[in-house]
Amino acid sequence: MYLLKLAYRNFFRNTRRSIISGISVAIAITVIIFAQSYMRGVIENISENIVRLISGHIRITTKEYERRERMIPLSEALDLTPELYDELNHEEILMVSPRIKFGVLLGEEELNIPALGYAIDPDKETHISGLDKRIVEGSYLDASSNGAIIGNELAKRLDLGVGDTLTIITRTAYDSPTGINLLVKGIFSIGIGGMDRSVFYIPFNVGQKLLDLEGRATELVIIVKDPNKAINIAREIRLRGDYSIVPFQYNPILKYINTFSFVYSIFYAIILIVACSTIANTMIMVVFERTKEIGMMKAMGLNNLSVVGLLTLEAGIIGFVGSSLGTVIGGILSYWLKYQGVDMSMMSSSTSADMPFGPIIYFSPTPMIIITGFLFGLLATIIVAFLPITRITKLEPAKALKTI
Amino acid sequence: MRVLNLAWRNVFRHRRRTIITAAAISVGLAVMIYMDTMMNGLDNLAAGNIINFETSHLEIFAKGYYREEGLFPLDTIIENPEFILQRIAKIKTIKGVTPRIKFQCRINNGIDELPVLGIGIDIEKESKVFETANTVVRGEYLKNPDDILIGKDLAKDMDLDVGSFLTIITRDRYGTYEAYDFTVSGLINTGHPLLDRNAALMHINIAQRLLSMYGITELCIKTRDDNKLVQLKNEIAGKIGKNFEVYTYKELNAGIFEISGMKRSGQFMLALVVVIIAAVGIINTMLMAVMERIPEIGMLKAMGFGNYNIVKMFIYEGGFIGIFGSLFGCFLGLLASFHLVYYGLDLSHMLENIDIIYPIKFIIKGEINYMIVLGVFIFGVVVSVIVTLWPVRKATKLEPVEALRHV
Numbered sequence: 001m002y003l004l005k006l007a008y009r010n011f012f013r014n015t016r017r018s019i020i021s022g023i024s025v026a027i028a029i030t031v032i033i034f035a036q037s038y039m040r041g042v043i044e045n046i047s048e049n050i051v052r053l054i055s056g057h058i059r060i061t062t063k064e065y066e067r068r069e070r071m072i073p074l075s076e077a078l079d080l081t082p083e084l085y086d087e088l089n090h091e092e093i094l095m096v097s098p099r100i101k102f103g104v105l106l107g108e109e110e111l112n113i114p115a116l117g118y119a120i121d122p123d124k125e126t127h128i129s130g131l132d133k134r135i136v137e138g139s140y141l142d143a144s145s146n147g148a149i150i151g152n153e154l155a156k157r158l159d160l161g162v163g164d165t166l167t168i169i170t171r172t173a174y175d176s177p178t179g180i181n182l183l184v185k186g187i188f189s190i191g192i193g194g195m196d197r198s199v200f201y202i203p204f205n206v207g208q209k210l211l212d213l214e215g216r217a218t219e220l221v222i223i224v225k226d227p228n229k230a231i232n233i234a235r236e237i238r239l240r241g242d243y244s245i246v247p248f249q250y251n252p253i254l255k256y257i258n259t260f261s262f263v264y265s266i267f268y269a270i271i272l273i274v275a276c277s278t279i280a281n282t283m284i285m286v287v288f289e290r291t292k293e294i295g296m297m298k299a300m301g302l303n304n305l306s307v308v309g310l311l312t313l314e315a316g317i318i319g320f321v322g323s324s325l326g327t328v329i330g331g332i333l334s335y336w337l338k339y340q341g342v343d344m345s346m347m348s349s350s351t352s353a354d355m356p357f358g359p360i361i362y363f364s365p366t367p368m369i370i371i372t373g374f375l376f377g378l379l380a381t382i383i384v385a386f387l388p389i390t391r392i393t394k395l396e397p398a399k400a401l402k403t404i
Numbered sequence: 405m406r407v408l409n410l411a412w413r414n415v416f417r418h419r420r421r422t423i424i425t426a427a428a429i430s431v432g433l434a435v436m437i438y439m440d441t442m443m444n445g446l447d448n449l450a451a452g453n454i455i456n457f458e459t460s461h462l463e464i465f466a467k468g469y470y471r472e473e474g475l476f477p478l479d480t481i482i483e484n485p486e487f488i489l490q491r492i493a494k495i496k497t498i499k500g501v502t503p504r505i506k507f508q509c510r511i512n513n514g515i516d517e518l519p520v521l522g523i524g525i526d527i528e529k530e531s532k533v534f535e536t537a538n539t540v541v542r543g544e545y546l547k548n549p550d551d552i553l554i555g556k557d558l559a560k561d562m563d564l565d566v567g568s569f570l571t572i573i574t575r576d577r578y579g580t581y582e583a584y585d586f587t588v589s590g591l592i593n594t595g596h597p598l599l600d601r602n603a604a605l606m607h608i609n610i611a612q613r614l615l616s617m618y619g620i621t622e623l624c625i626k627t628r629d630d631n632k633l634v635q636l637k638n639e640i641a642g643k644i645g646k647n648f649e650v651y652t653y654k655e656l657n658a659g660i661f662e663i664s665g666m667k668r669s670g671q672f673m674l675a676l677v678v679v680i681i682a683a684v685g686i687i688n689t690m691l692m693a694v695m696e697r698i699p700e701i702g703m704l705k706a707m708g709f710g711n712y713n714i715v716k717m718f719i720y721e722g723g724f725i726g727i728f729g730s731l732f733g734c735f736l737g738l739l740a741s742f743h744l745v746y747y748g749l750d751l752s753h754m755l756e757n758i759d760i761i762y763p764i765k766f767i768i769k770g771e772i773n774y775m776i777v778l779g780v781f782i783f784g785v786v787v788s789v790i791v792t793l794w795p796v797r798k799a800t801k802l803e804p805v806e807a808l809r810h811v
Contacts (some may be wrong), residue, residue, distance in 0.1 A: 017691060024684040031677050070561050071516035103519060105510060105575070112508035112575055114519035157475060169581075171517070197474075201525050267674060270431060274678050277428040278685040280420050285692050288418075346666070 022322035049356035056221030119207020138162035139188035147158035147185035165378025191359035295400025319381025411720030429729030437737025500532025509574035524611025543590035555600035702807025726788025746768030
């Protein structure tokens with residue numbers, strides 16, 4: 001206990017030096033917590049958009065469809081049999097919604113614009129994609145009438161407004177030409193460039209009729225109670241036939257981003273190392289200027305362990321103060337931006353539909369990020385301080401007392 | 405000179421401390437240089453792909469054709485390219501001009517269909533502007549009228565190979581559906597995702613027949629001197645009159661270069677944090693230097709050393725640390741950058757099938773901007789000197805008598 005008291009007093013012997021050393025740790029920890037909360041925010045943002053707009057928590061397609069997905073092969077649609085729904089009767093599954101995705105070239109006369117159509121169940125999708133809340137003009141789809149909702153950028157490109165007619169000409173699942181005229185009921189804006197520029201939605205039954213897919217869908221989107229269990233649930237689902245059952249966590253984009261956030265940890269390490277160099281310097285100084293004092297302590301019977309302990313405690317106090325300060329600042333900033341959000345619409349308006357990156361990023365700090373940030377700062381200081389400190393053990397009391 | 409000498413000796417009084425302080429600066433600067441090299445590499449690769457395969461340096465359109473990226477209207481086309489060619493024939497900085505027709509279409513292999521960008525090219529003039537002909541990895545370049553070139557990724561996705569038949573379906577200028585059968589004559593591998601995954605190249609006269617039109621959508625111009633692109637653009641614009649418009653490749657891909665700028669500033673901020681932390685380290689070191697030398701400073705003052713000289717001494721000292729740190733930092737940064745320049749960073753396994761908008765793939769090779777390296781070096785030294793000023797202020801306030809008595 002007296003060691004702690006001594007270390008505490010030593011901290012204030014050269015207050016300014018201690019504070020400056022603490023500050024470099026504080027800056028590093030602030031940045032690390034801030035950056036991690038940001039990265040997590042980005043990943044959550046993309047995950048949420050993938051769940052909402054692309055795959056739900058779990059997506060079921062036929063194996064062949066998945067293999068040739070880029071071509072959107074309608075002929076590989078799955079059959080919506082009662083047995084299939086029976087097999088999907090799992091207590092964790094909240095909702096199963098069929099979708100049909102199809103590609104078309106839209107446009108009046110001189111314009112050809114490739115677009116992606118989704119035939120969806122309007123009522124169920126309000127709980128999945130929440131598209132009804134993204135309507136900026138007109139109204140949302142309803143299952144009973146023929147209508148379409150289209151992205152605002154696409155509407156602009158096609159020069160269409162609410163009440164105009166959208167002409168869709170494409171091919172059915174059996175490759176024969178087909179077409180339909182639909183009233184534009186509403187215009188939506190999701191804030192993701194790729195989607196607003198190229199996507200439109202029509203009611204599920206209209207899509208089935210248009211594409212000759214009665215009783216079929218290209219994909220089944222599943223919403224579960226606990227998204228974290230999606231991987232396990234996907235594994236538990238047993239279907240007869242060649243189906244591909246993929247939880248959203250296996251989405252290639254998310255995998256890519258997770259790799260990317262790993263690259264960032266190298267960066268955190270660099271920041272921490274640079275911050276620790278200040279601590280190392282301070283401890284070298286401390287050891288140097290107190291050689292005499294330590295010699296005296298040793299002469300009075302303090303053993304090596306206690307001397308090391310004393311100096312480690314001193315470094316620990318610097319680390320503790322710096323790390324706490326950094327944690328508080330980083331934490332406050334991150335929690336503030338968690339509620340405030342950062343507008344990234346400049347970035348998101350130019351993203352593709354593959355990388356659904358929403359316009360506003362909400363930072364996502366977790367207790368885990370904050371606690372590990374704090375511990376990293378504390379541990380790193382102690383470890384770095386240790387090297388100069390251990391030199392002290394080699395001092396001979398008599399010689400140490402004689403130094404200037 | 406005397407002061408400089410003194411400062412030089414002081415730097416080596418605590419060798420270890422100097423080394424650690426300087427090393428912190430080095431790390432910060434090395435990160436800055438490495439990131440700049442990487443971003444230059446990314447930009448160059450992207451710009452190179454765009455210039456060599458997609459738009460060339462400058463493109464001439466009919467007035468009103470270019471509305472936004474990714475839109476290929478057929479109502480406003482260049483009906484008579486000969487008129488423009490004559491007008492710009494005498495401009496010496498133009499290296500080559502070639503006409504192209506770009507149109508949205510669907511490619512059909514008999515089973516599946518995919519939307520792709522159809523590009524009609526003039527095979528004789530094309531090679532003066534674009535590198536396409538040099539990237540054929542299988543089969544051969546366009547020869548017969550019904551030949552088509554596709555990217556090797558597209559071929560893989562659609563199970564096509566040299567000799568395969570495919571159909572291009574589109575709507576012509578008047579909105580009528582048209583289809584035309586082609587034979588794949590060759591596969592190209594350009595490194596530009598648009599061409600490798602999303603495009604099909606055919607003879608320009610076939611494209612004209614397919615779209616029921618005589619003109620072209622654009623004239624692509626390659627320049628000899630890409631530093632004077634804007635002058636050339638203005639020169640051409642002056643000669644061809646009000647019915648046509650000229651755009652540089654940067655204007656046509658503003659989105660990509662904007663993203664790149666944002667990434668650049670984001671990464672620069674991160675590197676800046678490292679430098680700031682390192683600067684705090686310098687403050688700490690200089691503060692220690694001042695504190696431990698209080699009696700010495702008192703003595704210097706008593707001997708007639710003015711405040712001006714004291715400040716100068718410490719600034720030189722901070723400057724030396726800054727120079728050591730910056731030199732080593734530039735060395736480290738360049739070393740890492742050379743690795744990036746000669747070996748590159750292989751991202752192909754990470755990006756496989758993801759559309760990242762940035763027109764690149766495979767391996768990122770860096771490019772070192774030596775002006776930036778110089779700038780970073782100066783920045784490191786200047787920061788070191790500036791942060792020294794604060795701890796040194798204390799030394800100037802010392803009274804010689806009191807300072808001498810200081811323990």
